[in-house]
Amino acid sequence: MEEEEELKAILRNAFGDSSSESDGESSHDRRGRRVRVNDSSDEIVRPLSIFGDTHTWESITEINGLWICRDFLSVDLQSSLLSAFEKEGYLAGTSHNQAMKFGDLPPWALELSYIIRENVLLSGSCSESMNLVTSDSSKESCFFPSELLWREPLFDQLIVNIYQPGEGICAHVDLLRFEDGIAIISLESSCVMHFSSVEAEANHHLEEVNRVCVVPSAKIPVLLTPGSLILMWGEARYKWKHEINRKPGFQIWEGQEIDQKRRTSVTLRKLCRTE
Numbered sequence: 626m627e628e629e630e631e632l633k634a635i636l637r638n639a640f641g642d643s644s645s646e647s648d649g650e651s652s653h654d655r656r657g658r659r660v661r662v663n664d665s666s667d668e669i670v671r672p673l674s675i676f677g678d679t680h681t682w683e684s685i686t687e688i689n690g691l692w693i694c695r696d697f698l699s700v701d702l703q704s705s706l707l708s709a710f711e712k713e714g715y716l717a718g719t720s721h722n723q724a725m726k727f728g729d730l731p732p733w734a735l736e737l738s739y740i741i742r743e744n745v746l747l748s749g750s751c752s753e754s755m756n757l758v759t760s761d762s763s764k765e766s767c768f769f770p771s772e773l774l775w776r777e778p779l780f781d782q783l784i785v786n787i788y789q790p791g792e793g794i795c796a797h798v799d800l801l802r803f804e805d806g807i808a809i810i811s812l813e814s815s816c817v818m819h820f821s822s823v824e825a826e827a828n829h830h831l832e833e834v835n836r837v838c839v840v841p842s843a844k845i846p847v848l849l850t851p852g853s854l855i856l857m858w859g860e861a862r863y864k865w866k867h868e869i870n871r872k873p874g875f876q877i878w879e880g881q882e883i884d885q886k887r888r889t890s891v892t893l894r895k896l897c898r899t900e
């Protein structure tokens with residue numbers, strides 16, 4: 626118990642002071658949950674973290690290599706992180722604002738990397754032997770393959786994106802100068818991120834050129850709640866575009882338009898090595 630408090634204090638120090646009180650459980654972690662791990666609720670993974678909370682991982686079954694942990698950061702840690710951004714002046718702007726860092730990451734980002742690794746390890750979802758077997762099906766059930774999880778550093782580039790209401794990000798595949806294995810942490814307003822298959826889009830254009838009548842390929846919506854973490858690797862990272870359209874009419878979840886306030890996110894990536 627003492628160790629648990631000590632670790633929480635380390636994270637709080639790293640992130641800065643938090644004035645908010647909570648019971649350590651995200652108020653959003655039961656909201657909007659779409660459990661689709663192989664379409665069977667028996668297969669939701671709930672590893673026990675060092676903080677005693679259980680973390681729940683869900684796969685987005687349509688997209689290989691896309692995992693979400695909705696209760697990754699407690700309300701306390703979310704506000705500590707936001708206070709750190711406030712102190713660093715990230716939150717001052719009135720329009721889409723971005724802070725980017727390469728190389729040595731600030732202490733709060735190192736702590737995030739550390740707890741991402743810890744969380745995946747505790748999940749037991751992906752052992753070294755699983756990767757060596759290289760059976761696609763066992764690898765697909767990894768949240769983050771161990772060759773990515775054990776690289777050093779896990780991440781060396783970060784972007785803090787601050788979106789005002791109505792602002793989002795266009796459909797894109799992250800630049801190839803970044804390695805596989807990307808993490809995105811969401812804070813403040815919930816939003817829907819849409820994924821669209823690069824291949825399906827290319828076929829669609831081809832069919833359009835040939836004047837074949839086609840139905841546009843479906844986008845896969847994923848609800849990003851505050852405190853959630855998504856991990857993208859393999860097909861999710863290279864074969865799917867992701868976008869957030871926060872214009873009126875696009876942020877619909879379960880038939881309801883999500884009330885759009887400011888949204889902040891942290892993207893963690895690793896630059897490819899240049900030999």
Ligand SMILES: O=C(O)CCC(=O)C(=O)O
Pocket residue numbers: 784786794799809867889890892
């Ligand atoms: O804000 C987000 O959640 C996504 C950010 C993103 O896709 C990027 O920085 O490449």
Ligand SMILES: [Fe+2]
Pocket residue numbers: 797798799867
């Ligand atoms: Fe991106």
